[in-house]
């Protein structure tokens with residue numbers, strides 16, 4: 001026996017979902033995403049508040065996983081990464097590039113052990129030369145852990161847009177953090193502007 005307790009919409013990470021919740025004799029809260037519909041089954045003992053919190057958490061995970069899968073279906077980033085890697089005097093091995101949606105504090109990482117480059121999914125929306133510079137940066141850390149002058153020299157030698165990309169990403173970070181606090185008029189100036 002199951003009983004629907006509600007049908008409503010839910011927004012996570014800017015994606016609107018239709019939520020279908022069913023109380024059942026199950027052990028744990030389970031969620032499945034079909035298109036834009038999130039179907040949740042929950043044990044009777046779970047409180048509404050606990051359920052709401054868990055649903056948001058599960059929904060975010062599912063939406064982000066789906067997004068990462070979509071981004072990773074195209075090998076374009078891998079081609080860029082390989083192209084950058086061979087410019088190094090001792091080319092690091094690139095086996096795979098993965099866009100990740102759970103990485104909020106950094107733009108990328110690289111593991112020399114696995115040859116996997118992980119990139120913040122937001123980079124996929126930016127100009128390819130920014131992505132290229134991030135890959136160059138992460139690969140350069142194979143040789144220098146710190147951001148020493150030697151590190152920057154190496155990064156610049158394999159990617160001439162290293163400094164430009166750094167400034168670009170600083171601007172992106174600044175805007176993302178400031179956006180909610182910007183007055184509407186200034187926001188619309190940024191959206192509509194660009195040229196003088």
Ligand SMILES: [Zn+2]
Nearest residue numbers: 137138141147
């Ligand atoms: Zn670094």
